[in-house]
Amino acid sequence: MSANDRITCYAWQVDDALSDVDYQVSDLAALGFSDDVREHFGGHVASGLLPARITRVDRGMPIALSEQGAFRVEYSQSLREVPGSTPKGAVVGDWVGLTRPDGHEAWLIDAILPRKSAFHRKDPAEGAEQQVVIANVDVIFVMQSLSGDGINVRRLERELVMAWESGAVPVIVLSKADLVDDPDGKAAVAREIAFGVDVIIESAVTGEGVDEVRARIPAGSTAALLGSSGVGKSTLVNRLLGIESVKTAETRSKDDKGRHTTTAREMFVMPGGGVIIDTPGMRGLSLWNSQKGMAAAFPDIVSLEEQCRFGDCAHDKEPGCAVSAAVAAGELKQGRVDSWRRLQEELEVLSVRQEDIARRGDGKKTKSRPGGPDHKARGRGVDQEY
Numbered sequence: 440m441s442a443n444d445r446i447t448c449y450a451w452q453v454d455d456a457l458s459d460v461d462y463q464v465s466d467l468a469a470l471g472f473s474d475d476v477r478e479h480f481g482g483h484v485a486s487g488l489l490p491a492r493i494t495r496v497d498r499g500m501p502i503a504l505s506e507q508g509a510f511r512v513e514y515s516q517s518l519r520e521v522p523g524s525t526p527k528g529a530v531v532g533d534w535v536g537l538t539r540p541d542g543h544e545a546w547l548i549d550a551i552l553p554r555k556s557a558f559h560r561k562d563p564a565e566g567a568e569q570q571v572v573i574a575n576v577d578v579i580f581v582m583q584s585l586s587g588d589g590i591n592v593r594r595l596e597r598e599l600v601m602a603w604e605s606g607a608v609p610v611i612v613l614s615k616a617d618l619v620d621d622p623d624g625k626a627a628v629a630r631e632i633a634f635g636v637d638v639i640i641e642s643a644v645t646g647e648g649v650d651e652v653r654a655r656i657p658a659g660s661t662a663a664l665l666g667s668s669g670v671g672k673s674t675l676v677n678r679l680l681g682i683e684s685v686k687t688a689e690t691r692s693k694d695d696k697g698r699h700t701t702t703a704r705e706m707f708v709m710p711g712g713g714v715i716i717d718t719p720g721m722r723g724l725s726l727w728n729s730q731k732g733m734a735a736a737f738p739d740i741v742s743l744e745e746q747c748r749f750g751d752c753a754h755d756k757e758p759g760c761a762v763s764a765a766v767a768a769g770e771l772k773q774g775r776v777d778s779w780r781r782l783q784e785e786l787e788v789l790s791v792r793q794e795d796i797a798r799r800g801d802g803k804k805t806k807s808r809p810g811g812p813d814h815k816a817r818g819r820g821v822d823q824e825y
């Protein structure tokens with residue numbers, strides 16, 4: 440069995456019997472341990488820390504995969520005590536340094552390496568705090584189903600903003616092509632707002648598009664799947680792994696909505712290399728500071744804006760507004776402007792809230808503990824489906 444096969448097996452068994460799995464990764468490169476990460480790790484080698492990658496987090500308790508095996512890990516005292524060192528604990532995709540003090544049974548996370556990229560949102564359980572969802576991802580597949588209600592363009596725009604903001608490259612995947620008559624025609628609305636983002640039409644049933652997805656996750660790179668419950672994320676992971684490793688479930692027959700089958704973010708290594716992270720269908724996708732992502736996802740509006748007569752044009756009824764002129768000329772859809780405005784307003788509300796909290800000197804921010812907010816968010820009814 441190759442190292443990759445064993446990683447897959449590990450991921451498969453993690454729910455059932457982590458402690459029984461005598462698991463070894465002979466090659467950290469299979470997990471994406473690049474020269475870049477190695478360089479960041481340099482200082483920790485001297486302190487004897489073991490490099491590992493977080494593959495899953497359950498109720499604040501991470502699982503780390505290293506050359507010495509897969510461990511359920513805790514946080515070292517020093518990490519807990521340094522203010523600001525671990526604002527929210529380790530997340531799936533993080534590279535960490537592990538230590539096992541004498542007489543200690545569990546391995547402890549003693550360092551979290553700087554993140555190359557991070558997908559974050561506004562914490563659904565907090566007023567104005569950031570929640571990092573996954574880290575060190577190169578490609579984010581933003582997935583929607585072609586069947587059922589079809590493509591939700593507004594959600595797609597929001598997801599593209601967040602994906603761009605993370606530092607990863609987004610790719611749109613339109614799933615369940617086998618269930619619709621004219622997948623290409625149906626994909627047109629996504630292409631219209633893609634602006635350079637690749638669009639892949641996929642079917643886990645016929646296999647269409649699966650190789651196109653695979654080609655974007657070369658050995659050593661990390662990708663993640665993002666999208667509503669039931670669009671087929673875990674099914675695609677199984678196709679990529681070549682085995683039925685992840686649990687999937689049928690969507691509800693009345694509206695094709697999913698049942699939130701996947702409950703935790705989890706990392707898998709594909710045969711031949713390349714890491715894929717499966718995620719649960721997220722209900723709450725509120726923006727966290729995303730100006731960079733907004734500019735990348737709305738290049739059409741950004742370039743028009745530059746031509747507006749007033750620098751602070753709201754593109755409403757101002758004279759000399761290039762955005763309104765483009766809408767009037769039929770070159771830009773009003774729906775897209777509305778969507779852009781809604782997202783901008785969301786960012787403004789967030790920034791007012793942040794200022795408010797900063798002014799009040801509200802101690803909230805310092806209360807975070809490793810793994811905390813992720814845990815707290817679960818089960819709250821504050822999330823909204825977009």
Ligand SMILES: Nc1nc2c(ncn2[C@@H]2O[C@H](COP(=O)(O)OP(=O)(O)OP(=O)(O)O)[C@@H](O)[C@H]2O)c(=O)[nH]1
Binds near residue numbers: 614618686697
């Ligand atoms: N016809 C068809 N069905 C698919 C396809 N992909 C997934 N499905 C089915 O859609 C249902 C939901 O798939 P999942 O993979 O569990 O969806 P998910 O996105 O992981 O959902 P959550 O884990 O709840 O977020 C399952 O019954 C799959 O068999 C596809 O390409 N074509």
Ligand SMILES: [Mg+2]
Binds near residue numbers: 687718719
């Ligand atoms: Mg799933």
Ligand SMILES: [Zn+2]
Binds near residue numbers: 753755760762
């Ligand atoms: Zn304007």
